[in-house]
Amino acid sequence: MLKSREDLKNRRSLYAKALESQTAKILVCAGTGCVAGGSLEIFDTLKAMIETRDIPCSIELEEEDNGDSVGLKKSGCHGFCEIGPLVRIEPQGWLYVKVKQEDCEEIIDQTILKGEHIERLAYRKNGDICKKQDEIPFYKKQTRHVLQHCGQIDATSINEYLALGGYSGLEKALFDMTGDEIIDEISESGLRGRGGGGFPVGRKWGQVKKQTEPQKYVVCNGDEGDPGAFMDRSIMEGDPHSVLEGMMIAGLSCGADQGYLYVRAEYPLAVSRLQTAIEQATELGLLGEQILGTDFSFYLHINQGAGAFVCGEGSALTASIEGKRGMPRVKPPRTVENGLFNKPTVLNNVETFANIPLIIRNGNDWYRSIGSERSPGTKAFALTGNIVNTGLIEVPMGTTLREVIFDIGGGMRDGGTFKGVQIGGPSGGCLTEKDLDLPLGFDSLKEAGAMIGSGGLVVMDDKTCMVEVARFFMNFTQNESCGKCVPCREGTKRMLGILERIVSGLGEEGDIELLLELADTVSATSLCGLGKTAALPVISTIENFRSEYEAHIREKRCPAGACSKLKRIEIDPELCRGCSKCTKVCPVTAISGKIKEPFVIDQEKCIKCGACIPTCPFQAISEV
Amino acid sequence: MSHKFDSYTIDEIIDEFGAQPSSVIAILQGVQEKHRYLPKEYFPHIAKRLGVSEASLYSVATFYENFSLEPKGKYVLKVCDGTACHVRKSIPILDRLRSELNLSEEKCTTDDLSFTLETVSCLGACGLAPVLTVNDKVYPAMTPDKASELLKQLKEGLVDA
Amino acid sequence: MENRNNIMIIDGMPVEINGEKNLLELIRKVNIKMPTFCYHSELSIYGACRMCVVENEWDEIEAACSTVPRAGMEIRTNTERLRKYRKNILELLLAHHCRDCTTCRNNGKCKLQDLAMRFGIDDVRFPNTAAEPDIDDSSVCITKDANKCILCGDCVRMCNEVQNVGAIDFAHRGSKMTISCAFERPIAESPCVGCGQCAAVCPTGAIIVKYDFHKIWEALDDKNTKVTAQIAPAVRVALGKELGVAPGENAMGKIVAVLHRMGFDEVYDTSTGADLTVLEESNEFLKRLGEGGHDIPLFSSCCPAWIQFCEKKYPELLPHVSTCRSPMQMFASVIHEQHKTSSRRHYHVAIMPCTAKKFEAVRPEFALDDKDPVDAVITTQELIQMIKESGIIFSEIEPEAVDMPFGSATGAGMIFGVTGGVTEAVLRRVSSDKSKTALAAITYQGVRGLEGIKEAVIPYGDETLRIAMVSGLGNASALIDRIKEGEHYDFVEVMACPGGCINGAGQPFASADAKEQRGDGLYAADKMCSTRRSEENMLVMDMYSGVLKNRVHDLLHTHYTARGE
The missing domain is CATH 1.20.1440.230 (NADH-ubiquinone oxidoreductase 51kDa subunit, iron-sulphur binding domain)
Incomplete structure (x- = not known):
């Protein structure tokens, strides 16, 4: 239990030393993507091997490390899920991609015991081998601040977060700053809400602070519902303590002692990581009553969503926490005056809160030096669609779409040509070739008829209707x-x-x-x-x-050739030999005929999935 | 399928989250976690203890997509139709599974209560698109054929989900 | 308008802001008929219909119902853009709405129809997705047709916020959203108490009061049937503009006359029944006080929606509820006794401001000789409909007196139609001072006015009595909570409808002002009465030695039992 600033400082330096003294670290990515690819099995295999080989190893960062142990950890999402499962080796900073269970032995023997790089597990691009993450073009142009811990630290260890300077933002806010100073710092940083609206965060906090009602709340919107966006998920999974810290600083600044995290039910891993983080912080005395011996108390609760996109809207979200239907209400009164349980409420999203500790720690000048003038800082985007590299990225505001799509995203996949990019999910707009040099920012996109939204970027090629x-x-x-x-x-x-x-x-x-x-x-x-x-x-x-x-x-024609109802799949009776191969793949049994006679497709039944086309040995089936 | 009313379990769930109206969603989630759906026999008791009307409980239960008032299958398959999965052709996967399980948009659970097939609007696993989940386990980069194969393995009990 | 700090501009006109809670109130104050579906001053602001949109000085669109007036603000209420939006919203609503207006019960009273006409909607460009009716007529009080529902939520807020009944709520979401009971059960199987307030606020024909008057015509046409009627106090002051009657004007004499013209054999005044109730309830109250105050507070039992509410929600309070039948049932019992030996079939009609009375009339508890003493309950709305159907020109009718043998009622019975009236009538009875000044004094003790919860402390012998009068079932719940927390009352009067029977769901639609005038009308009628204490009703006193001899308990009292949900 940490009872003072000294306690916190001591613990931090203790664990920083311990972390440094580890000879090697193996970080197995345990984000949703890599877990789906089997990363947990890889972790278990590595663990078992290390144990059978009697290699000194610490799964949890311990206070006393003898200086010869290997740290084996589960990290958060790296953001580049399609090359997962990912295993990261420190201190070299090597990144192994598409790792399989069979590779574990080699990793232990070659890399851990001999310190040798395994070339075949490295990422390759046009024949070049990228040993380290930063050498991979996908990461090269990124500036990762909010996501910096994702993939780099053990997401389930508060000690590791502390060792890397965690909770020093809270510490500074708690001991060196008044509420107004915190709010001024955030205001001057120019931080704008990352949930879509882009409302100045400092101003919002200030409005909550000046309410006379003594009971106030801090609510974190983790109901990332935009289909095609998953940055908040990655932060909650990969760096949960940064969100907690941000919320605590918000509570401290405006006088709230209760915080609620509203997380989508589709993110079970994020929920469990946050739960672990809250338990750890509570156990250490960083959450609860009289934190670090001060009179600041703060409690956190997790609410799981139950499947309603509209709950991303502030008043619907608070209604949902209150146990009601998530229906937005009229404003005024606004959330800052009359939010959760009709009390003044700070409501920001995950990425916004994750920015807070960085700003407090590094100062508003530092923050404003990143990004553009009216939209300072970085923004995380989920890059998906018909591009080569899909994944989670973080770039300074002001980066152009061209850089994002062609440099980071690696351009279009399967030789397609760029047609448009849907930004901001279902509430956003579609940008085209002419907008490619548009710097990303809250206002610039709004002027172009789109919006940042929560940051989904879906790139579409010429085959997209x-x-x-x-x-x-x-x-x-x-x-x-x-x-x-x-x-x-x-x-x-x-x-x-x-x-x-x-x-x-x-x-x-x-x-x-x-x-x-x-x-x-x-x-x-x-x-x-x-x-x-x-x-x-x-x-x-x-x-x-x-x-x-x-x-x-x-013309009843789909120029992109994508609208299934506007196309027909037909069997050329001249070419068909009646082998019946096509009938076996048809999911709706639309193809029929007698063996050795031409088969036909029932156009009423056909769903135009095209599954039959490649099965025909005689190229008799085609789209017309 | 009628459900025998078991006030002991339900009271345990209510007590865990607190008998106040703001716990409605958490309590319903607790009930659903236990039974994989919301047996309607529980509603009068929950309503009474929380001091809300049964109609308002029903109102909340039908607002959120994750609540089901019908028993669900042993395996709940969710095909993601978020943007990333959609542009990488998630619908043919859904069509294939529907036809193999003889299900439709209206009928999502097989008569023998072994499979429930649903769509979900984004699992946040866009990098692995298209994905589907079986009882929350994520299966990445699916195709209709891989889905058929997975279904076969589930039917034969070769994978546990 | 000296103070420039509270002036805003509406359509170019400077308008003074005077504490209005929203723009809508202010706009209506300057005589602009701003259209709305979901705004009711007595309900919370919902902001869903979006008909009341206005344009502000930055050409932004805001909903007037949920925007606070601000000094210096400039809004326009009638621009091309706004007209287009309103028309589109109406068109969208009509595309998902039954459009058989001519056969709709609310034809001519429907807000949707009215606004569609006002905005000249002559074409709906979308396929109709709600053409077929979807009807729940399980309740004897109201009928619901989901395909006429525009989901404004007025009924939901009424049922939950004001009445705390919780019978209906929204179900499902988005375009699948409906208003329904739990598990789409029929209304009759829900906690519905039949107060009908949902129908009273419904802007379309989606929830309507059930009409039963057709069977009355049949009875009137039958030569072998003697048809009698009783008219509740609140009916006489609520006929309103549809029959050319001023709000609150007492039209009792004319109603009696028109009923006679229609062929009713005898017409009585429910106030006579109310006098019986006053005597019985006073006795019961004094008896309970005398017996050491068992089951105190005593709750009134005149209101059938309250009785159902209590049975379903607070069964533990039933011993506290007066055993007295309601005035309608007491009177019907007496009238039934009077006619039971007659060779002609007797058919008794009760004309009520109330939808819940339709349920009360068929309750088995009140049956006498295996027959419901009230054969049909019709509402004021139905009475108006009958008068219209009959073709009788109401304004030309000369008033007539109620018939004998029960043609006498006191002012005490008449004020039953307004919240606090029962209490005032009982106080007149139990007060030992029988002077005129004492009568006047009672009115100043907090029994009058349309507030939802009123309290009075009355000296009684050496002690004082604490009395509460509530109207609106939500207020009843609030008071019951207080009682459960230990607050003491001796007598509690409950009326389910806000303001009492004058605002019953069976009454024709009226503005808030007109509703208040109904109450004034009843107090004026009371003042005009030569007898103003129930015990001064000689006719009623005579009943005790006549028809009621040894039958008081059978005919005037009952017992209610819990109705588990």
């Missing part, structure tokens, strides 16, 4: 609409209906205008952010790809 993309997002929003206000509930339903007609070849003249009219009404009159932004994908795809809409409506 933009009408279908609009339909996909509208389907999502429509499904996730809470149903409270008329324009969102009924308007998105009708917009979806029109889009569904268009992609199935039943579009009519006037549909585009009707879509735009509804889009205007829904955007202008909806109650909450979900509704207000629901039509953005439709508006921006019509603006940028109107001709694609027209081709669907007038």
Whole structure:
């Protein structure tokens, strides 16, 4: 139990020494992606091997390390899941990719015992071998501050977090700063909320602080619902203590003693890591009553979401914590005055809170030196879609889309050409070639008709149909609409209906205008952010790809060749020999015929999945 | 399938989270974790102890996607249809599984209660797209064929999920 | 308008802000008919219909219901953009709504229909997804048609916030959202108490009061049936503008006359029954006090929605509920006794402001000789409908007196229609000072006014009596909580509808002002009465030696039992 600043400092230096004295460290990535690839089995195998070989090893960072032990740890997500499972070797900083259980023996024998690099496990790009993470093009252009610990430290060890300077932000805030000074520091850093809105964080905290009501709350929005975004998940899994620390500093600044973490139910690993972190912090006395001997007390609770995207909206989220339907309410009163349980509430998202300790520790000048003037700092993005490197990245604000997509993302995959990028998920817009040199920032994107949202970047190539993309997002929003206000509930339903007609070849003249009219009404009159932004994908795809809409409506043709209802798969009776191979893969048994006679596809049944095409030995099946 | 009302377990769950209206979601999650769905026989008792109406409990239970008022299968398969998975062709996987399990958008659970098939809007495992989960275990980079194979193994009890 | 610090501009007009909670109130104050579906001053602000959108000085769109007026603010309420949005919202609502207006019960009273006309919606560009009715008519009080629902949530907030009944709530979400009982059960199997307040706030025909008047025409047409009626106090002051009657105007005489013209054989005043109730309830109260105060506080039992509420939600309080039947049932018992030996079939109609009375009438507890003493309960709305159907021009009708043998009622019975009335009538009875000044003094002890919870402390002998009067079931719950926490009351009067029977769900729609005038109308009628204490009703006193002799318990009392959910 740490009872004073001295206690904390002592513990920190103790563990920093212990960490330094480890001869080698093996960090097995235990993020959701690598776990799915079998990283936990790899961890267990390594552990068993180390034990049978009698190698001194510490799974948990111990106070006293003899200076000869090997640290074996589970780290958080590295963000480059598709080359996982990942194993990182320190102090060399080597990164082994696509590691299998069979590789464990070699890792122990070659790398740990002999200190030799295993070339075949390294990442290769165009024949070049990248030994270290920083040499990999995907990481080279990134600036990882918020994500710096993700993949580098044991995500389940508070000691390791402490050893690397953890909780020194809290320490500074607690002993050297007043509430107003904390808020001033955050205000001057220019930090804006990372959840999408970009509201100045310091101003929000200040508004909560000045409320006279004594009971205040800090709420962390970990309900990362945008399909295609997972930065908050990575932070919660990989560096949970940074979120806790950020929330505590927020509570300290404005006089709140209770914090709630609202986490999506789809993130069970994040929940368990946060739970562990809270238990550890409580045990050490960094959470609870009279922290480090001061009169600041802070308690944290975890609430799991139950499956509703709309709960990412502030008032819906607080309603959900209160045990109600997650339906947004009218404002005013605003959350800062009347939030959780009708008390003044600081509500920020995971990435925002994770920035706080860094700013307090390093000062606002440091923070403002990163990023752009109006959007300082870095931003994490989830880079997905038809590009070579998909994963989680962190870049300074002001980086251009071109750098993100072509340098970090490695350009388009499978030889496709770039067509557009959907930014900000279902509430964002679609940017095209002309926007590639746009610096990423809250205001610049808004001006371009898009938004950062929580930071999903879905890159699309020329085989992607933009009408279908609009339909996909509208389907999502429509499904996730809470149903409270008329324009969102009924308007998105009708917009979806029109889009569904268009992609199935039943579009009519006037549909585009009707879509735009509804889009205007829904955007202008909806109650909450979900509704207000629901039509953005439709508006921006019509603006940028109107001709694609027209081709669907007038010519019943999908220029990208993606809309399944507008294509037919047929068997050429001249070429078909009646071997029946195609029938075996058809998921809907749409193909029939007599052996040795030409087979036919029932177009009513066919779902145009195309599974049959490659199975035909005679190339008789094709899309027409 | 009717569920025998077991007030002892339910009271344990209620006591764990506290008998107040703000615990509704946590309590329902607790019940669902135990039974893999929300047996309606529990509702009057929960409502009474929490001092809320049964209608409002039902209201909360039907608002959130993760709550199920119908018994679910032994294996719950969730095909991710988040953006990343969608653009990497998650729908053919869903179609294949539906046809093999004889399920549809409306009917998600097999009659023998062995499989439930659902979609989920993002699992945050976009780097591995397309993914599906079986009782929360993530299976990365799926294809329709791999899904069929997984299903076969589940049916034969070769993998535990 | 000297103070520039509280001026804002609405459509170019300077308007003074005077503590209005939202822009909507202010806009309506300057005589602009701002359209809304989900705004009710007595309910919380929901902000879902988005019809009340306005444009501010930065061309931003805001909902007037949820925006606080600010000095210097400039808004426009009627621009091309706003008209387009409103029309689109109406069109979207109509696309998911039954559109058989001519056969809808709320034809002509529907806000959706009214606004669709106002905004000239002549085409709906989307396929209709709610053409078929989806009806729940399990309740004897109300009928619900989901396909006429626009999900404004007014009924949900009424049922939960104001009434604390919790019968209905939202279910599911998004475009699948509905308003439903738990597990989509029929209303009759829910905690619904039949107060009908949901129907009273429903802007469309999605929840309507069940109409039973058709069977009355049949009885009136039958020569072998004698049809009698009793008219509740609150009915006479609520006919309203549909029949050309001023709000709160007492039209009792005209109602009696019109019923006679329709063929009713005898028409009585439920106030006579109320006089019986006053006598019985006073006795019961004094008896309980005398017996060492067992089961004190005594709760009134006139209101059938309250009785159901208590049975379903607070069964432990049932011993505290007066055993007195309601005025309607007491009177019906007496009328039944009077007619039971007659050779002609007797058919008794109760005209009530209330939907819950429809349920009370069929309760087995009240059956006499295997028959419900009330054959049909119709609401004030239905009475108006009957008058319209009959073609009788109401304004031309000359008032007539109620019939004998029960044609006498006191002012005490008449004020039963307003919250505090039962209490005031009982106090007049139990007070030992029978002077006129004493009568006036009672009115100043906190029994009058439409507040939801009122209290009075009355000297009684050497002691004082603490009395509470609540209207609105949410208020009843709040008071019960206080009692359970140890607060002491001797007598509690409960009316389920806010303000009492004058605001019953069977009454025609009226503005808040008009509702208040109904109460004033009843107090005025009381003042005009020559007898104002129930024991001064000689006719009622005579009953005790006549029809009620040795039958008081059978005919005027009952026992309620818990209704487990």
